[in-house]
Amino acid sequence: MFKEKSLLDNIGVQVVIAMVVGTLVGAVMGHSATVFAPLGTIFINLIKMLVIPLVAVALISGAAGLGDSSSAGKVGLTTLGFFALTSALAVMLALVMGNVFQPGAGIDVASVESMFSSEYATQGSIPGFWDTVTGMIPTNIFQSLNDANILQILVFCLFFGIAVSNLEKERRQPLMNGVNAIVDAMVWMINKVMLLAPLGVFGLMADAVGSFGFSALTVVLKLFVVYVAAILIFGFVVYPLMVHIFTKTSAKKFLVAMKKPQAVALSTASSMATLPVNMDTVENELGVSNSTASFVLPLGATINMSGNAIYYGLVAIFFAQMFGIHLSLGAYIAIIATSTLGAVGQAGVPGPSFLVVAVLLAAGIPIEGLPLLFALDRIFDMIRTALNITGDAACAVIVDALLDDDKENANKDVVTQSTP
Numbered sequence: 539m540f541k542e543k544s545l546l547d548n549i550g551v552q553v554v555i556a557m558v559v560g561t562l563v564g565a566v567m568g569h570s571a572t573v574f575a576p577l578g579t580i581f582i583n584l585i586k587m588l589v590i591p592l593v594a595v596a597l598i599s600g601a602a603g604l605g606d607s608s609s610a611g612k613v614g615l616t617t618l619g620f621f622a623l624t625s626a627l628a629v630m631l632a633l634v635m636g637n638v639f640q641p642g643a644g645i646d647v648a649s650v651e652s653m654f655s656s657e658y659a660t661q662g663s664i665p666g667f668w669d670t671v672t673g674m675i676p677t678n679i680f681q682s683l684n685d686a687n688i689l690q691i692l693v694f695c696l697f698f699g700i701a702v703s704n705l706e707k708e709r710r711q712p713l714m715n716g717v718n719a720i721v722d723a724m725v726w727m728i729n730k731v732m733l734l735a736p737l738g739v740f741g742l743m744a745d746a747v748g749s750f751g752f753s754a755l756t757v758v759l760k761l762f763v764v765y766v767a768a769i770l771i772f773g774f775v776v777y778p779l780m781v782h783i784f785t786k787t788s789a790k791k792f793l794v795a796m797k798k799p800q801a802v803a804l805s806t807a808s809s810m811a812t813l814p815v816n817m818d819t820v821e822n823e824l825g826v827s828n829s830t831a832s833f834v835l836p837l838g839a840t841i842n843m844s845g846n847a848i849y850y851g852l853v854a855i856f857f858a859q860m861f862g863i864h865l866s867l868g869a870y871i872a873i874i875a876t877s878t879l880g881a882v883g884q885a886g887v888p889g890p891s892f893l894v895v896a897v898l899l900a901a902g903i904p905i906e907g908l909p910l911l912f913a914l915d916r917i918f919d920m921i922r923t924a925l926n927i928t929g930d931a932a933c934a935v936i937v938d939a940l941l942d943d944d945k946e947n948a949n950k951d952v953v954t955q956s957t958p
Contacts, residue, residue, distance in 0.1 A: 553801040556736040557743050564747025571748025574741040581738020584731045585811040590686050592724040592814060593836045594695050599717050600832030601699025602710070613937055617834050620933045621842040622878065628772055628844035629851035629877040633870060635768050636855030641761040645860045692840055721832070728814035739805035746916050758910060761856045766921060768848050773800075773925045777932040785939035787824060795823040796931060800924045807919040809839040812927045820934050830938040838930030845922025845929075850877035850897040853911065857903050869901040876900040 564571040636642075676682040676690035683691060702713055778789035799816040806812060817835050820826045854873045858865050865873075876897045898905045911918070 552736040553739050553798070553805065556739040557801065557805055560740040560743025561747050563740075564744040564749075567744070568748055571744040575745040577737050577741025578739070578743075578745055579741070581731075581734055581741070582806060582808070582811060584734070585728075585806070585808075585814075586686075588724060588727055588731065589810045589813060590683060590691070592721070592728065593810070593839070594683065594691055595717055595720045595724065596817070596832040597692060597695035597836050598699040598702065599714070599721055600829050600834075600836070601696045602702040602714055602717070603699075603829030603832065613830070613833065613941065616937055616940060617837060617933055620936065621838065621844075621929075624776075624844045624929055624933075625842070625847045625878045626874060627776070628768075629847040629874050631772060631776075632768050632848040632851030633855060633873065635764050636852050636859075639760070639764045640859055641758075641764045641852065642856040642859030647860060692837065725814065725818070729818075732815065735802065735805075739802075742805050746920075758856070758914065761852060762914070762918075765849065765852050765918065768852065769845060769921050769925050772844060772848065773928045777928050781932050781935050784936045787935055787939075792824065792932070792935065795819050796928055799927055799931070803924040803927045804920045807916060807923050809843075809923055809926050809930070812923070813839045816927050816931055820931050824931070824935050826934050826938040827941070830941060831934050834934040834937055835930050838933055839927070842929050842933065843922075843926050845925035847877045848925070849918055849922050850894050853894050854897050854901055854903055857898060857905075857907055858901070860907065861904050863903060865901060865903075869903075872900040873897055 560574075563574070674690060674693050676687070676694055679690070679694045682694070702710055702717075705713070774793065778792050781787050781792045782789040796819065799812050799819050802815045803809070803812040813835060816839075817831050820831045820835065821828055851873055854877075855865075857863075894911075895905055895908065898908075
């Protein structure tokens, strides 16, 4: 007889339990809970150790797998179009909700002026178009790997993968077998590291809650509630609805499958750290092909930041309302454009998001009040990361369904042509 696995044996359940226990311990112990911080640091460092090599070989494998198909260009354009469209929709949702619920209205500026600072004025520049393009091209790929410059790694690996796909089959196949073997080995290593996930998540949550507590929420409580509501709408309505409409996967199946990667994203606040778990879920639970997942998900972990776009839009509205600034149509367009473009350049790693400075400057909104948000940046980051990786998975499912439709149409054409 087969022994029935306990629910507690599920790593996703373990991670959720660790999050709850870590939150309670942090709330009870306060700053003393930082004693558990090394558990989280070790877990994050182990993930970081593996994620850059995994991204590199997965992108090469995915690009090589798609490069020899007639749908390669269509897949690439669809993926980039999906990311750009959903980021723009996300910031527009944020602007609508910000105007409806007025999170910045009624705040006494005089009572919080002691926290203001002008030191962030120089940190809000977004590189120009040509600076961005030239900055994406590595002059030394090994230096890019060493510096973990994700965009440069992405460009090189996609180019290399396409080059591999154009080799003769007898030369391409052994190379592809080797790359896929490395991917399998990296996934094995990631799976072993994930056994430590509950301990790591416990340490991260205990440290975060113990360090910041919940008192810092009082000034920006309404902003936080509206922000969470916008994230939930986009993550539990918009993305699942898109999957339901454009694929044969039901919204319910998608949401159930995403529980595990969302839990990891919440605890690590890193799209890159969540990438291995997201790839495993998308391939094994949502039935996406390895070549599609290997192409879309690493790309999405780098440039798909709809959660960040929501954050930028709401923060802009929050400070405009707090300082009593009327935003013109031009200011709203500037917020949408800067938020969408700024989100693309945001690396998929945790940390303070100074790109919000660029968004505020673009709309003519004072930036002195930003320190009000920095203590809570980790909490905001955790929540938006969960939305970001959900968008990556939704895109992978939709792109793979598109490929399946192309194959079905091609097969129908073959059958039609062969019929006398």
